[in-house]
Amino acid sequence: MQFIKADPSIRLAKQKRNPRLKSALIGWAFITLATVMIGLFYFYPMVQALILSFKSGTGVRLQFVGFDNYIRLFKDPVFLTTVKNTVIYLIIQVPIMILLALFLSVLLNTKSLKLKGFFRTAIFLPSVTSLVAYSVIFKYLFSLDGFINNMLIKLAIISEPIQWLTDPFWAKIVIIIAITWRWTGYNMIFFLSGLQNIDESIYEAAKIDGASSFRQFCKITIPMMKPIILFTTITSTIGTLQLFDEVMNITAGGPANATMTISQYIYNLSFKYTPDFGYAATVSYAIVVLIIFFSIIQFKVAGDKND
Amino acid sequence: MTNLKHLFSYIVLIIASAISIFPFLWMVVSSTNKSVEVTKGTLLPGSSFMENLNKLIETTNLGTALINSAIISISTTILAILISSLAGYGFEIYKSKAKDTVFNILLLSMMIPFAALMVPLFQMFGTISQIFPAIGIDTPAAVILPTVTTAFLIFFFRQSTKMFPKDILEAGRIDGLTELGLFFRIYVPTMKTSYAAAAIITFMGSWNSYLWPLVILQSPENQTIPLLISNLGSSYSPDYGMIMTAIVIATLPSALIFFIMQKHFVAGMIGSVK
Numbered sequence: 001m002q003f004i005k006a007d008p009s010i011r012l013a014k015q016k017r018n019p020r021l022k023s024a025l026i027g028w029a030f031i032t033l034a035t036v037m038i039g040l041f042y043f044y045p046m047v048q049a050l051i052l053s054f055k056s057g058t059g060v061r062l063q064f065v066g067f068d069n070y071i072r073l074f075k076d077p078v079f080l081t082t083v084k085n086t087v088i089y090l091i092i093q094v095p096i097m098i099l100l101a102l103f104l105s106v107l108l109n110t111k112s113l114k115l116k117g118f119f120r121t122a123i124f125l126p127s128v129t130s131l132v133a134y135s136v137i138f139k140y141l142f143s144l145d146g147f148i149n150n151m152l153i154k155l156a157i158i159s160e161p162i163q164w165l166t167d168p169f170w171a172k173i174v175i176i177i178a179i180t181w182r183w184t185g186y187n188m189i190f191f192l193s194g195l196q197n198i199d200e201s202i203y204e205a206a207k208i209d210g211a212s213s214f215r216q217f218c219k220i221t222i223p224m225m226k227p228i229i230l231f232t233t234i235t236s237t238i239g240t241l242q243l244f245d246e247v248m249n250i251t252a253g254g255p256a257n258a259t260m261t262i263s264q265y266i267y268n269l270s271f272k273y274t275p276d277f278g279y280a281a282t283v284s285y286a287i288v289v290l291i292i293f294f295s296i297i298q299f300k301v302a303g304d305k306n307d
Numbered sequence: 308m309t310n311l312k313h314l315f316s317y318i319v320l321i322i323a324s325a326i327s328i329f330p331f332l333w334m335v336v337s338s339t340n341k342s343v344e345v346t347k348g349t350l351l352p353g354s355s356f357m358e359n360l361n362k363l364i365e366t367t368n369l370g371t372a373l374i375n376s377a378i379i380s381i382s383t384t385i386l387a388i389l390i391s392s393l394a395g396y397g398f399e400i401y402k403s404k405a406k407d408t409v410f411n412i413l414l415l416s417m418m419i420p421f422a423a424l425m426v427p428l429f430q431m432f433g434t435i436s437q438i439f440p441a442i443g444i445d446t447p448a449a450v451i452l453p454t455v456t457t458a459f460l461i462f463f464f465r466q467s468t469k470m471f472p473k474d475i476l477e478a479g480r481i482d483g484l485t486e487l488g489l490f491f492r493i494y495v496p497t498m499k500t501s502y503a504a505a506a507i508i509t510f511m512g513s514w515n516s517y518l519w520p521l522v523i524l525q526s527p528e529n530q531t532i533p534l535l536i537s538n539l540g541s542s543y544s545p546d547y548g549m550i551m552t553a554i555v556i557a558t559l560p561s562a563l564i565f566f567i568m569q570k571h572f573v574a575g576m577i578g579s580v581k
Contacts, residue, residue: 026486027401034394035409037456042416045427052427104323107316121569122324125331128565130515132533133554136540137330140345140547147333150348185327189573213312242420245517249537263422263518270426271522277426284423291418 052281062278069282079283081257082265083290085172089261090240090294093176098233101184105191106221120192124185131182135249138178139165142250168258171251175259178246183239187232194228195221230302237294241287262287334558337551345547359552367535368527369553376532379447379520380513386455387509388502395464396494400473410465416458421518428453429522445525454512454519460505467501468494503571511561532557 053069055062073079104123108116126134141147142164149161164170198221206216222229244263247253253260253268262283269280337345340353363369398410429444436443443449471494479489495502517533524530530538536557539550 024401024403027397027403027406030397030401030490031394031406031409034390034456034461035413037390037452038413038416038458041428041453041456042419042424045424045431046419048427048430049423052430104320107320110313110316113313113316119320119324123320123327124573126327128511128561129331129558130517130533130536130561132515132517132537132540133557134330136536136550136554137334139540140545140550141330141333145346147348181326181330238418238420242422244422248517249540252541263420266422266425267518267522270429277430280426281423284420284426287420288418288423291420295418 049281049284052278053285055278056276057278058275065278069279072279073282073286078257078260078265079262079286082260082262083286085257085259086241086243086261086290088172089176089179089243090237093179094233094236094240096176097180097184097236098187098229100180101187101232102191102221102225102229104184105188105195106217108188108192109195120189124189126182126184127186129182131245132249134182135178135246138174138181138246139250142174165251166255168255171255171259175243175246175250178250179240179243182246183236187236190228190232191225194225198224226302230298233298233302234295237298238291241290241294262290331558334551334554337547338555340548342545342547342549345551355548356552359546359548362546362549363552363556366549367539367553368530369535369556371528372530372532372535373556375447375529376514379450379531380510382447383451383455383513384506384509386451387457387460388505390456391460391505392464392495392498392502393490394461395466395468396490398461398465399468399471400476410461413458413461424453425518425522428519432523444523445529447529449523450516450520450531454516460509463505464501467498471497500571503568507564507568507571510564514561 052062054064054066056065056069057063107113108120142149144161144163144165146164148164149158152158153161162170164174202220202224203216206220211219242263243261244267247259247261247264248267251259253264266280266283266287269276269283333350336350336352338359339356340349341355341358344353398406432442432444432449435449440446441448442452475493475497476489479493484492515533516531517537520531520534521537524534536550536553539545539553
């Protein structure tokens with residue numbers, strides 16, 4: 001634009017304007033395909049799901065039932081159990097994992113530490129596995145005659161094998177251990193990159209003022225890392241609210257729905273029990289509401305003073 | 308004092324690494340043992356790997372599943388990086404207010420859980436099946452299409468384009484390159500690292516994806532590797548050695564890619580938060 005204004009020749013400016021308009025249109029052409037695809041495969045189905053949530057019946061014989069599905073939702077004991085399970089995973093697992101990842105990344109960020117590359121790769125390694133593959137491995141590790149029980153008995157920590165997968169309490173613990181194993185290293189990488197961007201001199205100054213490591217961590221590291229902590233917490237929250245592969249393959253939702261998540265319930269309602277697409281769509285909006293709810297809370301908690 | 312602190316760090320990091328690596332180790336060791344030995348809890352490698360592999364090939368569709376997974380993952384990766392890099396480039400190079408609004412709306416799609424899309428998408432492909440069976444339910448195309456375009460990847464390419472030296476484009480225009488020519492002849496070769504990172508992330512995601520293939524693929528001959536493993540894992544009398552062999556084979560491609568391209572992969576992930 002500046003070039004046109006600076007140019008004294010009007011004729012040249014006119015010649016230039018046309019290609020510029022053309023180039024603006026070309027700009028739209030570059031983004032069209034992606035925009036159409038996302039519209040078609042994300043936003044259109046979202047609207048469809050909303051319409052569907054007011055319908056009931058099987059297959060093609062769907063009819064409008066108004067708010068019936070939503071009323072059923074709040075009386076449905078299975079739905080309430082799955083929400084409870086999902087929220088338990090969320091409020092126990094996400095904070096433990098974020099703190100653990102932050103702690104490990106701070107240790108790995110020590111300058112004089114050796115073998116950093118090895119430790120980083122080792123701890124990140126679980127993020128490479130497929131969710132299904134690692135779930136099956138964990139299922140066998142924690143089975144009644146599995147490795148974990150054998151080892152605990154050999155070490156005389158327990159005398160009877162623990163019913164890891166068939167006890168409602170322990171089954172949840174196994175799921176939490178599994179997700180923590182899979183995702184801690186993944187989040188750690190984000191924290192490491194954030195830590196490397198903090199200017200060393202801030203810590204130097206704090207040391208001269210006599211601040212302890214713990215104080216430095218609370219007063220410098222945490223505030224400086226706030227955006228990344230927010231990012232990892234929100235992505236982990238969204239991930240946990242959508243939890244499916246692990247539960248499906250470790251416990252299949254059992255014992256007696258004790259580990260079932262909302263996603264798995266939607267899957268069961270749509271493809272396992274007698275298909276009820278309308279009610280499944282209603283349940284799926286519960287996840288949307290939960291995601292919005294938890295994201296707003298996290299933004300509020302993180303964004304109080306500075307932003 | 309510093310030494311003591313270091314000792315503590317080493318102990319914690321060694322424990323964390325051991326816990327991280329152990330399931331892999333156990334999986335690899337178990338794949339070389341017979342089922343009975345796996346249940347006994349041995350940690351010593353055996354000599355039954357080939358036996359397990361043969362059993363796997365005889366009793367399952369392993370080969371077909373590997374080919375299906377490869378077709379789906381490679382097509383998804385190529386299409387995804389092409390579509391998303393075009394868009395990321397378009398949003399950043401031809402910046403305008405209207406385009407920024409579109410971009411922000413696209414970003415909202417990252418908040419939509421897949422579970423909410425699953426049923427309408429399934430219905431959508433049901434309708435498509437009646438008109439174009441080749442891209443309807445139970446086809447690789449149906450697995451690929453909904454997952455090919457993600458706001459995350461568009462965002463990733465837009466962020467990377469911010470570092471791209473835009474002056475070269477003007478030089479290219481003077482040399483008579485078309486706008487599309489500029490993209491393919493200048494932008495793509497310059498952004499090799501971003502493409503590598505995006506390709507790894509997309510390939511791994513697609514290779515490992517489970518829920519959507521589970522919903523949309525129905526016949527055994529269209530199965531992908533995660534579906535095969537899930538089926539093996541849920542059997543009542545599992546052959547542990549054989550299943551572990553299948554998991555080793557399924558993990559190999561992503562693990563190999565990770566080790567070869569580690570630097571790009573980590574750089575790509577970090578680039579996505581900056």
